[in-house]
Amino acid sequence: MRNDPVKLKLNEFLDANARFDLMARGTTNHCPMALVALAGMGASPTRLQEFFDMWERDYAFSAPPVNTIVSRHEWSRQLGNAAAFGALRLCFLDWIAEAGSVPVISAVLKEVPFAPATQAFHALIRLAYGIEAAHPGEIASGLAALISSHLPIDARFDEARTAENVDAGFDHVVRAIDDSVVQGNSITSRLRAVACDVRFRQAVLAPPVVVSLLDDLAQATIGAYWRSPDFTVLHTVTATHAARILLAQLPDALAEQLLPGLWIALCAAYATVRRPVNVERDSPDVDVGWNDVCRMAVASNDDHVIKLAYTCLCEDRRNPSPLYLASAARIVRLDLVKQQNRVVTK
Structure with a gap:
């Protein structure tokens, strides 16, 4: 992260996020993922506070009390049991404290079929962002989401029928x-x-x-x-x-x-x-840089805008492509227009 005050504030809010349910109003709990992305794009502690407060006020559900205990030897029995999220989170959190995150992640992913589509890919994303933030609670939450909401895509392919690309x-x-x-x-x-x-x-x-x-x-x-x-x-x-x-x-x-x-x-x-991927589109011509894109993304309250901009930033750093900057610039500008329209109509 950028600096210690941001990291400290991020950890504070990731800890506080434990009081939120896995689900939120009309969606899943995107708050911790958005906070990690905001911090990665240069958000200040004040901005993290604003986003957390907005999420708690407008979207968050309180986590129900955890009345059952799931042991680390029986967690796989809760596969697909949405009601077990809280108990699974506590199970994995305790296990991580004793064994470390990587051994626990590895053990879980070896035990059950990998289901990255779970929660429309959000369980995977939450787990990954927890890893990036080195936050045991969010790692445990990501694993618990993968197990409790488990959505496997049961398909097999013939190795002799290989996609050209x-x-x-x-x-x-x-x-x-x-x-x-x-x-x-x-x-x-x-x-x-x-x-x-x-x-x-x-x-x-x-x-x-x-x-x-x-x-x-x-x-x-x-x-x-x-x-x-x-x-x-x-x-x-x-x-x-x-x-x-x-x-x-x-x-x-x-x-x-x-x-x-x-x-x-x-x-x-x-x-x-249901749309062929070979549709032609003009090559990107972008008149802004990453500093401007990150500034607009950090100002957004739309978690998907925030996460896409952050993803594009990270992937562009690793393997530069004009499509990353162009896609991020497009979505933050559209979001800015939406924000301005909401202000006008109030």
Whole structure:
């Protein structure tokens, strides 16, 4: 993080976030993820306070009391039990205090099927941001969300049927699905619909054989988002970055074991969009720099705007592409217009 006052304030609010439920008004609890992203883009302690106060006032639900105990030898029995989030969080938090975060994360991900699509990828993102902030409570919360809301995409692919590249793999599943199977009011409900469709399971190709699948996924997802700024596609961009953070912490063999699950989850997300990925769009021509983009993102109260801008910043630092700055600039400017319109209509 930028400096000690910001880190101290961030940790204070991540600790305080424990009093919030996993779910929020009309969404899941994005507060801790947004706070980590804000701090990473240069937000002041005062701005972190403002965002936390806004979230608590407008979105947060109080966490219900935890009346049961889940032992570290029985946590897997709570797979898919949404009511167990609080108990699982305490179980993982106690385990992390004794064994450290990486051994606990590794043990959990070895025990149950990897389900990165859980909570529309937010459980994965929350876990990754907890890792980045080195905050045991948020790491425990991310793991608890992955287990309690577990959403596996049960599909297998034939290694003999390999996608030529990531875009081709996404396009293959998009074209296999029609509009009728992806009705739903949320990303999660549409993911469930696609996962249950035999056409999707038959259409999933093996991931391309490349040196770094994560790098190719990052390039493909930001390219798709630039061409068509769909809300679901936005989540594939932030989820791919989150997966990079998570997998970098794990032993190489385990990281390789988890990659196919990420590939299948992203394919399912693109199948819900029902839009070919090869739509042409003008090349980006951006007249602002990262300082301006981060300043506008830090001023936003929209958690998805904040997380996308932060993801683009981080990925651009790692593997520069004009699409990252262009996509981040577009979303923060649109958000600024929305804020101005709200002020005018009041």
